[in-house]
Amino acid sequence: MTIEYTGRLDDETVFDTTRQSVAEEAGLAEAQPDREYTPLTVEIGAEQVIEGMEEGLIGLEAGDTETLTIPPEKAYGEPSEEHVQEFETAELREMLGGQTPEEGSYLEAQNGSQGEVVHVDEEIVRVDFNPRLAGETLTFDVEIIEVN
Incomplete structure (x- = not known):
């Protein structure tokens, strides 16, 4: 099926959308200039979307609009300490070509996952690889364009 959607957090912040106008309004288009906003x-x-969205789409027909509220356990789960990794500062500095990462910056792991640097000192760098939306209840406004 082909859908248009806009995803919001509890505070109404738009975190993702397929609509160009919404992306521009929310400042997403600026942040991701290479992205195309299309249905x-x-x-x-096929597990291409989070479990809660997939469940919410079942049975919808072309032309339907629906608001799906998805709890963390059907979205990106709860944040977990298991996803926070520690690195030796000297070792990481070497891997980054001599740069010391700063708190608040992001690193990409070899498997492609993004992690936020949450602590840096002389000995240890801690990187949080929890999904950005872990622990969040997500609301999607969905419009079904086509069912094939």
């Missing part, structure tokens, strides 16, 4: 085609059952 998303989803194959139900």
Whole structure:
């Protein structure tokens, strides 16, 4: 099926959308200039979207609009200490070509996951690889464009 959607957090912050106008309004288009905002085609059952969205799309027809509220356990889960990794500062500095990461900056792991640097001192750098939306209840306004 092909859908348009806008995803919001509890405080109404738009974190993702398929609509160009919404992306521009929310400042997302500026932050991701290479991204194209176009309808998303989803194959139900193929785990291409979070569990709660997939469940919410089942049974919808072309032309339907729906608001899906998805708790963390059906979205990105709860944040976990297991996803916070420690590195030796000297070792990480070497891997980064001599640079010391700053708190608040992001690093990409070899598997492609993004982590936020949450602590830096002379000995240890802690990087939080929890999904950015872990612990959040997500609300999606969904419009079904086509069911194939």
